[in-house]
Amino acid sequence: MTSRTGLPYHSGVDLTLVDLQVSRMGEIMAGEDELKLLGLSYEFVEQDLDNKSDLLLMSNPVYKKVPVLIHNGKPICESVVILEYIDDAYGTIGSSLLPADPYERAIAWFWVDYIEHKLVIAWKVAFTANGEEEKTEGIKQMLAGALTLEGSLKECSNGKPFFGGDSIGYVDIALGGLLAFLQGTEEPCGTKLFDITNTPHLVAWVERFIALDAAKVALPDVDKLVEFAKIRRAQISASIKN
Structure with a gap:
C-alpha cells in the first residue's frame, strides 16, 4: 500500500524511522529516544549510506540523508524538525517535551x-x-x-x-x-x-x-x-x- 506521496504505508504501522545504526554519529538522535519515551510502536528501517535505498531517496529527495520519520506515508526530515513533530503529533498521550510557555x-x-x-x-x-x-x-x-x-x-x-x-x-x-x-x-x-x-x-x-x-x-x-x-x-x- 502507498500513500499519496508515493511512499510505502502499511496499515497498523503508521510510524517508520529511516536511519542508521552504529554509524549514526554526530547527529542529534532524532526521534528514536522520543518514540521510546512516549511508548510508540514504529518500524525501524536501517540504511546503508554507501547504497542508499529507494525509500530514503524518495522520502528525502532534497538532502538524501537520514534521519527521516515517515508518518502515515508522509516524510518528515531533519533531526530537530522530527523531534518537534513527534511532540506536536503525540505529546498529548504523555508529558510534552516542550514547555507550554x-x-x-x-x-x-x-x-x-x-x-x-x-x-x-x-x-x-x-x-x-x-x-x-x-x-x-x-x-x-x-x-x-x-x-x-x-x-x-x-x-x-x-x-x-x-x-x-x-x-x-x-x-x-x-x-x-x-x-x-x-x-x-x-x-x-x-x-x-x-x-x-x-x-x-x-x-x-x-x-x-x-x-x-x-x-x-x-x-x-x-x-x-x-x-x-x-x-x-x-x-x-x-x-x-x-
Whole structure:
C-alpha cells in the first residue's frame, strides 16, 4: 500500500524511522529516544549510506540523508524538525517535551540549536581533523561549548534534575541522544567532554539521564561505538594520506 506521496504505508504501522545504526554519529538522535519515551510502536528501517535505498531517496529527495520519520506515508526530515513533530503529533498521550510557555519553548529551541550547531560541529572537527592544529581547535570549541551548557543547565533546570525540570524535556533529548557517541569517541578526540571539575552539574545530569529506563533501551552500546570510532578514524587517516 502507498500513500499519496508515493511512499510505502502499511496499515497498523503508521510510524517508520529511516536511519542508521552504529554509524549514526554526530547527529542529534532524532526521534528514536522520543518514540521510546512516549511508548510508540514504529518500524525501524536501517540504511546503508554507501547504497542508499529507494525509500530514503524518495522520502528525502532534497538532502538524501537520514534521519527521516515517515508518518502515515508522509516524510518528515531533519533531526530537530522530527523531534518537534513527534511532540506536536503525540505529546498529548504523555508529558510534552516542550514547555507550554512560549518564552520557555523558545529558550529550549535555542539550546537545541546550540547543541546541533556549536557542540556537534566542534566535535566533528575534533574527530575528523587531519592535523593537530585543527584537532586542538575542535577540542577547544568542544570544551567551551560544554562550559556554556553547564551554565544553561543551571539556568533552565532551576535546581531540578533535568533541563526540562523534574522530567526530561526537549534539550535533554537532544543532548542525551549524543552521549554514547561523545563517550565512544573520547579516545580519538583526545578529550573527555564533561568532567567533575569544570562541569559538575552536567556530570550529575549524565548519570541521571543514562539511568532512565528509556535511555537504557534507546542509547547505543558505548563499547560498540568505541570500536566503530577506531575503524572510522583509521579510514579518515588513510583517506588523508591518499
